[in-house]
Amino acid sequence: MIQTCFYRDKDRISGFKITGHADSGEYGRDIVCAAVSVLSINTVNSIEQITKIMPLVDSDDENGGFLSVNVPESSDVDSNRMAQVLLEALEIGLRDISKSYKEYLVMN
Secondary structure, X not given: OEEEEEEEEOOEEEEEEEEOOOOOOOOOOOHHHHHHXXXXXXXXXXXXXXXXXXXXXXXXXXXXXXXXXXXXXXXXHHHHXXXXXXXXXXXXXXXXXXXXXXXXXXXX
C-alpha cells in the first residue's frame, strides 16, 4: 500500500512524502503506482522548471517506494504562489486516486 503525507507550515504546503508500493498489478503494469509516480515526479519537475525553486528531494531510486520532497520558500512571491498551486494540484490528484483505489493508496 502507498501512503502519502503532506507537510504544512502555517498556510503553505512545505512538502510531501510518499512511501510503499501499491501492488495493484504486476511489476510494470501497476496503474496505481504509475499514476502516483507520474503525478509526484511531474510536480517536482514542474516546481523546478516553472518556479525556479529547487525542492530538496530524497528518494530510493534503486528500490522505489520512497519519495520525500521539501519545497523551500522563495523570496519571489509569485514563485511561491505557483509552487503552492502545483502542490495543491498534486494533493487533489492523489486524493482522487485514493478515492477510487483506497485499498492501494492512503492519504495521511
